[in-house]
Structures are given as structure tokens and as C-alpha cells.
Amino acid sequence: MTKQDKPKGGSKVAKWTRRSFLATAGLLGGGLALGLTLSPNRLKMVGAAQASEGALNTWVRITPDNRVTVVFPHSEMGQGAGTGLAQMLAEELEADWDLVEIEQAPVTEDYTNSDLGRGYIVGEGANIPAFMYPMLDFAFLQIAGGVVGQMTGGSTAIRLTGHHGMRRAGAAAREMLVQAAAEEWGVDADSIVARKSMVLHEGSGRSATFGELATKAAEYTPNLKPRLKDSAEYTIVGHSKPRLDLPQKVNGTAQFGMDVRVPGMVFAAIALPPIRDAQATSVDDSAVSGRAGVGRVVNLGDVVAVTAESYWAAKRALDDLQIDWHGGRTNLTSALVRQTHENDLATKEREVMDDAGDVDAAFASGTVVEAEMAVPYLAHATMEPMNCTISVTDDGAEVWVGHQNMMFARNAVAETLGLAPEAVTMHPQYLGGGFGRRGDFDWVTLAARIGGELRQPVKVVWSREMDMTNGLYRPAILARMVGSVEDGRITGLRSHYIDASSGMPDSERPFAFQYDVPTRDIARVKCPSPIPVGTWRAVDFTQMGFFHETLMDEMAQAAGADELAFRLAHTSDPRIRTVLERLGAEADWGKDLPDGTAQGLAMVKSFEAIVAQVVQARIGSDGGVRVEEVTSVVDCGRLINPNAGHAQVTGSVIFGLTSALYGEITLDGGAIQQVNFPDYEMMRLAEAPAQKVVFIESDEAPGGLGEPAVPPVTPALTNAIFRATGTRIRELPIGKHGFHGV
Amino acid sequence: MTTTFTLNGAGVTAEVDPDMPLLWVVRDHLGLTGTKFGCGIAACGACTMHVDGVATRTCVLPVSAVEGARVTTIEGVSNGENLSPVQQAWLDHQVPQCGYCQSGMIMAAEALLAENPKPTDDDIDAAITNICRCGTYDRVRAAIHSVAKQKGEAL
Ligand code: FES
Ligand code: FES
Numbered sequence: 001m002t003k004q005d006k007p008k009g010g011s012k013v014a015k016w017t018r019r020s021f022l023a024t025a026g027l028l029g030g031g032l033a034l035g036l037t038l039s040p041n042r043l044k045m046v047g048a049a050q051a052s053e054g055a056l057n058t059w060v061r062i063t064p065d066n067r068v069t070v071v072f073p074h075s076e077m078g079q080g081a082g083t084g085l086a087q088m089l090a091e092e093l094e095a096d097w098d099l100v101e102i103e104q105a106p107v108t109e110d111y112t113n114s115d116l117g118r119g120y121i122v123g124e125g126a127n128i129p130a131f132m133y134p135m136l137d138f139a140f141l142q143i144a145g146g147v148v149g150q151m152t153g154g155s156t157a158i159r160l161t162g163h164h165g166m167r168r169a170g171a172a173a174r175e176m177l178v179q180a181a182a183e184e185w186g187v188d189a190d191s192i193v194a195r196k197s198m199v200l201h202e203g204s205g206r207s208a209t210f211g212e213l214a215t216k217a218a219e220y221t222p223n224l225k226p227r228l229k230d231s232a233e234y235t236i237v238g239h240s241k242p243r244l245d246l247p248q249k250v251n252g253t254a255q256f257g258m259d260v261r262v263p264g265m266v267f268a269a270i271a272l273p274p275i276r277d278a279q280a281t282s283v284d285d286s287a288v289s290g291r292a293g294v295g296r297v298v299n300l301g302d303v304v305a306v307t308a309e310s311y312w313a314a315k316r317a318l319d320d321l322q323i324d325w326h327g328g329r330t331n332l333t334s335a336l337v338r339q340t341h342e343n344d345l346a347t348k349e350r351e352v353m354d355d356a357g358d359v360d361a362a363f364a365s366g367t368v369v370e371a372e373m374a375v376p377y378l379a380h381a382t383m384e385p386m387n388c389t390i391s392v393t394d395d396g397a398e399v400w401v402g403h404q405n406m407m408f409a410r411n412a413v414a415e416t417l418g419l420a421p422e423a424v425t426m427h428p429q430y431l432g433g434g435f436g437r438r439g440d441f442d443w444v445t446l447a448a449r450i451g452g453e454l455r456q457p458v459k460v461v462w463s464r465e466m467d468m469t470n471g472l473y474r475p476a477i478l479a480r481m482v483g484s485v486e487d488g489r490i491t492g493l494r495s496h497y498i499d500a501s502s503g504m505p506d507s508e509r510p511f512a513f514q515y516d517v518p519t520r521d522i523a524r525v526k527c528p529s530p531i532p533v534g535t536w537r538a539v540d541f542t543q544m545g546f547f548h549e550t551l552m553d554e555m556a557q558a559a560g561a562d563e564l565a566f567r568l569a570h571t572s573d574p575r576i577r578t579v580l581e582r583l584g585a586e587a588d589w590g591k592d593l594p595d596g597t598a599q600g601l602a603m604v605k606s607f608e609a610i611v612a613q614v615v616q617a618r619i620g621s622d623g624g625v626r627v628e629e630v631t632s633v634v635d636c637g638r639l640i641n642p643n644a645g646h647a648q649v650t651g652s653v654i655f656g657l658t659s660a661l662y663g664e665i666t667l668d669g670g671a672i673q674q675v676n677f678p679d680y681e682m683m684r685l686a687e688a689p690a691q692k693v694v695f696i697e698s699d700e701a702p703g704g705l706g707e708p709a710v711p712p713v714t715p716a717l718t719n720a721i722f723r724a725t726g727t728r729i730r731e732l733p734i735g736k737h738g739f740h741g742v
Numbered sequence: 743m744t745t746t747f748t749l750n751g752a753g754v755t756a757e758v759d760p761d762m763p764l765l766w767v768v769r770d771h772l773g774l775t776g777t778k779f780g781c782g783i784a785a786c787g788a789c790t791m792h793v794d795g796v797a798t799r800t801c802v803l804p805v806s807a808v809e810g811a812r813v814t815t816i817e818g819v820s821n822g823e824n825l826s827p828v829q830q831a832w833l834d835h836q837v838p839q840c841g842y843c844q845s846g847m848i849m850a851a852e853a854l855l856a857e858n859p860k861p862t863d864d865d866i867d868a869a870i871t872n873i874c875r876c877g878t879y880d881r882v883r884a885a886i887h888s889v890a891k892q893k894g895e896a897l
Binding site for chain 2 (some may be wrong): 248461684
């Protein structure tokens with residue numbers, strides 16, 4: 001169903017400029033196109049006929065054949081972003097869902113107005129998805145780009161592009177179609193209704209399709225404040241429409257970055273320094289020079305690349321080079337990172353993030369629980385290794401890539417090559433997973449440097465080994481947690497933690513303790529990581545959720561209280577109470593279980609969604625941990641697509657459990673020690689638990705859903721391990737305490 | 743060196759290094775990119791094709807090993823526009839998220855069901871060892887069971 005333009009070079013997305021688009025619209029013989037323009041300091045919604053000033057970035061196109069095409073300015077990395085936005089637009093348009101198609105928008109100049117984007121976001125007080133933190137200077141449409149609201153981990157697309165843009169564009173287009181019919185038939189617009197891509201006049205029985213009216217409708221100026229439907233009238237939003245990108249994803253035709261083929265293209269395999277910051281001082285290529293099919297060897301110091309007719313030939317040639325790597329930070333070890341954290345936490349001045357009352361006084365009288373907790377570096381390990389295809393000429397560059405932020409990627413390429421941004425054309429591709437890794441630019445600028453050197457179209461492919469050892473990792477973090485309880489109440493809480501600057505804004509308050517505690521001392525010490533770190537699905541909530549929910553269980557234990565009752569006793573927020581109470585019922589909390597099997601519980605609110613989970617795990621005498629069941633109760637406000645939302649939650653559970661059971665990136669001698677999947681193991685189907693997901697029905701504004709189910713599942717598991725065995729997991733992964741997944 | 747085999751029903755002759763893994767011959771020389779590269783060491787299953795009907799990780803399989811063999815990729819699973827029952831079940835259950843692992847997943851499931859039309863959960867556990875980083879495992883399992891059930895009903 002997804003429209004697939006296939007121009008030369010294999011991109012899915014046509015190269016449009018405004019002019020060619022408008023001309024194309026003319027060639028198609030009419031129709032209605034409605035979208036957004038960025039005129040100097042204003043954001044305006046206009047139709048094609050009014051779009052002479054500034055460019056029209058189309059959101060919806062209605063063609064005479066009665067097809068509705070929703071154009072979504074974002075990347076698709078697995079959440080059904082385009083489908084969700086199309087649902088919001090089609091709902092207000094009163095379109096027949098069967099006639100709706102989606103199309104990925106081109107990456108054009110017109111979306112890059114950072115002041116406008118920023119102002120729009122701040123003005124709406126929106127919730128920015130964590131994946132997008134490095135990109136806040138970017139226009140809202142592109143922020144919507146990487147991840148989409150309900151289904152994808154940040155609500156910006158739904159709340160901005162969707163809630164304010166797509167919805168309104170749909171409603172405005174509907175009004176224009178009704179207006180066209182009213183004039184054509186000489187009747188009052190109020191007596192006309194739109195339904196299923198048809199416009200009907202009940203009095204006379206006349207009707208016309210949207211397609212028949214679209215050309216005439218295009219002449220009107222869209223109403224910026226069209227009437228929006230009441231949610232009770234929804235027939236598309238809130239329904240589990242099948243994702244429009246999936247047909248291509250079951251027959252091998254979906255084109256990921258890895259699959260792009262460009263005429264004249266060669267493949268490049270790359271070697272990055274085995275030791276952090278080492279430099280390639282010399283490369284001996286005598287073993288490969290003259291080898292059939294092998295092209296050039298490029299040494300840029302921090303990377304060595306070889307080109308060939310196939311990726312395999314390039315990789316084999318790379319392996320046959322003699323590269324002299326010099327220098328590098330050979331003293332870097334995980335132990336050193338840990339030691340630095342210990343020292344900094346003990347000696348460096350702390351920055352207070354949240355405090356209230358006299359914590360020391362509380363600790364003096366209550367039962368005190370103290371815990372040092374630590375989490376390791378984690379790799380994203382997207383299924384599709386990093387890759388980027390680029391063609392650099394004297395005039396500019398073309399880039400084929402699946403990126404979470406195409407426009408910033410374009411600017412990064414332009415800067416790297418000393419080009420004007422307009423000289424770089426981007427061709428968006430599907431992303432084989434993002435999780436934050438594909439929001440960064442290191443791998444794109446690297447391709448630009450290699451492409452700039454070669455001046456020949458080249459696909460730069462990272463092997464899994466390069467991908468895993470050169471990530472932007474979730475940082476290793478240490479925290480010292482103290483809590484005190486008296487008469488069943490938490491009387492004081494201290495959280496002193498390392499902040500390694502993953503890029504998450506403080507305004508998300510991942511450090512905040514999410515239960516009612518009158519006396520708090522929450523403070524951080526900033527300690528930049530010696531290796532690059534970045535946004536990893538749910539970012540700082542991943543470690544904070546673990547620290548807080550582990551301490552919460554330890555305090556419940558100290559109070560002699562049931563873990564669920566203890567949490568409820570410290571929760572006044574009605575939405576969180578509802579989620580916890582529902583979880584108790586859905587998971588049958590406290591049910592009788594055989595010896596060695598136990599439930600554990602945790603709740604974390606992140607990105608305006610509340611997720612509470614119960615993990616049921618069976619622990620063998622050999623320390624083998626079998627996760628049997630996970631129950632998730634979620635309040636993420638209004639759901640746009642329940643089925644896609646369910647997929648995000650179950651997938652997040654696997655993502656979180658994988659990290660708890662196996663996830664650890666370590667450093668020794670300046671090198672990352674995990675190079676491929678056997679060293680950095682993933683949960684597989686055989687270990688995957690039975691899952692139950694319950695959404696609290698809600699009319700609240702949509703929150704994120706791609707990330708919030710990740711943080712609680714780890715402490716829910718480790719709390720279950722404690723209840724089964726009496727062993728507290730204070731360091732991750734669980735292997736640190738002699739357990740392992742089975 | 744040339745290697746001759748059948749690819750999705752058509753005879754092909756690849757003039758490549760006999761050591762080149764089948765994955766790269768198919769992707770880079772024969773131009774079928776539905777089969778994916780994930781790890782290159784037979785650890786993830788993204789590169790799964792059928793070689794004489796057997797689900798095989800092709801990133802470590804030298805092309806010379808398929809001389810005369812029948813190779814099927816994800817592109818050869820559907821019958822023209824008609825999806826295979828497994829592909830249809832994948833859509834019915836909305837299995838893919840990013841989709842990158844799913845060619846390999848589907849190939850593994852097709853092979854399992856061809857050999858064992860009514861797999862138990864344990865059979866599925868043993869046969870489907872592919873990695874899905876997006877975590878679609880519950881839907882993969884449900885989709886496989888639904889194909890088995892339909893087949894049962896059709897008999
Ligand atoms: S790419 Fe072959 S198993 Fe991973
Ligand atoms: S669907 Fe993304 S890796 Fe499986």
C-alpha cells in the first residue's frame with residue numbers, strides 16, 4: 001500500500017524541490033495538496049494554490065482518482081510512525097482508510113528553521129523523545145522525524161506534527177472539500193457531510209468523491225482553525241490499523257540503507273582504531289594491490305578504508321592490510337572508570353538536583369538502608385550495522401542513509417565537506433533499528449570523509465565488530481543510595497550519582513524519586529565518560545529506574561511491608577495509583593508460587609507515560625534465571641494505534657531484559673572487549689517470556705511509548721531474583737552476582 | 743571460478759571467488775538485497791536462506807558449497823503477488839517492527855513449518871534462534887502457530 005517512487009539510484013523518495021513538486025501536481029491533472037510553509041518567521045498551513053511564497057511541505061495530497069496520500073516528514077525505524085500520523089490526518093479528513101497511502105517526505109531546506117522549530121516546541125511545552133535530545137535545534141517536523149509519539153517513544157510527532165499539524169491539515173482539507181461541493185451544488189455547507197472519502201448532501205441525495213472535488217477545493221485558503229472532531233467520534237484513531245510499511249517488510253522489498261545500490265558504486269570496509277584514539281601511521285597494502293575487484297585504500301589516520309566490487313571483497317582486502325596503529329589510550333580499563341566514579345563521588349563537589357528537609361536527621365532515627373549500585377556501558381546493537389552511501393562531486397553530495405535526523409545529518413555532511421547545506425541531497429531509507437544510535441552523526445561524517453577522498457559513489461559499511469566496538473554507549477554509572485524508614489514510612493532518601501552526560505536534558509528529571517518522600521538529598525557529580533556515550537533507548541531512566549526501584553524494594557523489606565502496598569502507601573498521584581492497583585490485579589500479585597520462583601515489581605514514569613511491571617522468574621540452583629512472565633500496565637494517555645503500542649511495550653521488555661541478563665560493554669587496554677553477538681548476547685525467542693500488556697484507557701494527552709517500558713523491567717526482574725533467592729542485585733548485569741539467563 | 747546453482751527457481755552462474763559467502767554473492771553480485779547482513783559469523787540469522795530446503799546462515803557459507811543446489815531467498819517465497827501463508831501470518835500478526843531481521847525470521851519459520859507442520863512451543867524454541875533486536879519474538883511464535891493451525895484446518 002505504501003507508495004514507492006523508485007527513481008534512478010534506487011531511493012524510495014523522489015527528489016523534490018518545491019517547483020518540481022508543484023509542477024508535478026499540475027501534470028497529475030489537478031487535485032488538492034495541503035501542507036505547511038515556513039515563510040520568514042511564521043509557520044503557516046496552506047494549499048498548493050497559495051504556496052507561491054516559501055515552499056509547500058505537503059502533508060496531504062488528494063488526487064482525482066480519490067486517493068489520499070499522507071506525506072510524513074520523518075524516518076521509520078520500526079514504530080509505524082507514518083501509519084500513526086496518517087491515522088490522525090485521515091480521521092479528521094473523514095477519509096476512507098482503505099484509500100489512504102503514506103509516503104516519506106523528501107529532506108528539503110524548508111524544514112530547517114531552528115528558531116521556529118524550537119519556538120514551536122517550547123511554545124507547546126511538548127515532551128521531547130529521548131532519542132531526539134541531540135537535535136533540539138532542529139525544526140519540529142524533523143524532531144517528529146525520528147520517532148513518533150504513541151508508537152515510538154516520544155510524543156512529539158503525535159503532539160506536534162500529529163496533534164497540531166496532521167489533524168488540522170485533515171480537518172482543513174475536509175472543510176475545503178465540503179466548501180467546493182456547497183458551491184458546486186448551490187447548497188449550504190452546513191447541510192453537507194463528509195464520510196469515507198465522499199461528500200454527501202442529504203437533502204438532495206447528491207454526492208461526490210473527494211477526488212472529484214479536490215481540484216476545485218485547492219483554490220480555497222485553508223482554515224487554520226478548522227473544527228476538530230470529538231474523540232468520541234473517532235473511527236480511525238484509537239484503532240489498530242495495520243501498519244502501512246509492513247507489506248514491504250515481509251517480502252524483502254523494504255529498502256534499508258544497507259540495500260541501496262547507486263550506479264558506479266563501490267563498497268568500502270573500514271578499520272577503526274583497535275585502541276581508543278590510536279592513529280594509523282602507515283598502511284602496507286602490498287598483499288592486496290592489484291587484486292581483482294579491489295579498488296583503493298584510504299588512510300585518514302583515525303580510519304582506514306578499502307573499496308571493492310562487493311562488501312566481502314572489501315572486507316577481505318581490509319583484513320589483509322598491514323596497518324600500523326600507534327598510540328591510543330592503552331591505560332583505559334573498566335576498572336579505571338569505576339575507580340574514577342568512586343573517587344569523584346567521594347571527593348568532588350556535588351550539584352544538588354532536588355532537596356527537601358534534613359536527611360541526616362531522618363537517617364539518625366530511622367532504619368537505614370544503604371546501597372552502592374552500578375550499571376555498565378551498553379551498546380545499541382541495532383540489527384542493521386551502521387552504513388552510509390555517499391556520492392561526492394565538485395558540486396555537492398548525495399547521501400542515502402537511514403538516520404533518525406535526516407536534516408542534521410545533511411548539515412553534518414555539508415560541514416564535513418565544506419559544502420553549503422543545499423548542495424547536499426538526502427535520500428531517506430528505512431532504519432534497521434535506531435534506539436538512539438542512528439541519531440548521531442559520527443558514522444555519517446565518517447562516510448562523508450571517505451566519500452570526499454574517493455570522489456566516487458561509495459557505500460561505507462561497518463562490520464558488526466566495528467559497530468559494536470565503536471558505539472555511543474549508554475554510560476556506565478555509579479550511585480550511592482541511602483533510605484530510611486520508620487513506622488512503615490520512608491523518612492529520608494539520599495541519591496548521589498555520577499552523571500556521564502548522555503545528552504538528556506535535566507528538564508526530564510530522570511533523577512527525581514517518583515514516590516512521596518518528604519526529605520530528600522539528590523545530587524550528582526558530573527564525570528564525563530572517557531569513551532563516547534549517547535542516548536540509549538530511555539536514556540538516563542534506564543539506570544535511575546534501576547537504582548530507585550531497587551532501593552524502594554530494600555526499604556519495603558526494611559519496613560517489613562509488601563512491596564506493592566509499600567509503593568501505594570507512598571503514591572499520591574492518582575494516575576500512578578491506578579496503574580499500580582491495576583498491575584496488582586492483572587499480575588495476581590502475591591500469588592502462591594513454587595519454591596525458587598517469585599514475582600518482582602517496579603514502576604517508572606518517563607516521557608509522560610507510566611509503566612509498572614511484574615516479572616515472574618524461576619531461579620535454578622545453578623543461578624540460571626528463567627523469566628517466565630512479564631505483565632505491563634501502561635498509562636500513556638490516548639493511544640493512537642493499540643496494536644502498534646502493544647508491540648512497542650513487548651519489544652521494550654525484551655530490550656530491557658536483554659540488558660539485565662547479558663548487557664555489558666567493558667574496556668581493557670583501551671579496547672572494547674565485546675566484538676560481536678556471542679560476547680554481547682541478546683535474548684532469543686526461546687528465553688522470551690509470556691507477556692501481558694494492559695493499557696489504562698485514557699483521554700489524557702499522548703505520552704511516549706517507544707521507551708517507557710524499558711526502565712522498569714530490569715528492577716522488576718532483579719527484585720524477583722531477590723524474593724526468590726534473598727540475593728540483592730545491585731550491579732548489572734545479573735552475571736555480576738553469579739546469575740545467568742536461561 | 744564459476745559456481746552454478748538455482749536461485750529462486752532460475753539457474754544462475756556466479757563468476758566470483760569460490761570462497762565468497764553466498765550472502766554476498768546474492769546481495770552484491772546478483773542484486774537481491776532482501777536477505778540481510780547482521781553479524782557475519784552465523785550468530786544472528788539475518789542472512790538465512792534455504793539451501794535445498796534447509797534454513798542456512800549464508801554469511802559463512804562459501805558459494806562453492808552450493809554448486810548445483812537449490813537456493814531460495816525471501817524474494818522467492820511468495821508466488822508472484824501472492825504471499826506465502828507464513829508471510830500472510832506475519833502481516834496478520836503485525837510481526838515486524840524495524841523489519842531488518844524479518845527476512846531471516848520468515849525463512850527460518852518457512853523451513854520449520856515445511857519440516858514440521860505442527861510445531862510445539864519447544865520445537866519453535868529450538869528452530870528459531872534468530873536475533874530480533876526489536877523483540878518481536880512473541881508475535882513470531884504466535885504467527886507460526888497460526889500457520890500451523892490453518893494448515894490443520896485446511897486438511
Ligand atoms: S549475518 Fe549471518 S548469521 Fe548473522
Ligand atoms: S524487527 Fe527489528 S530486528 Fe527484528
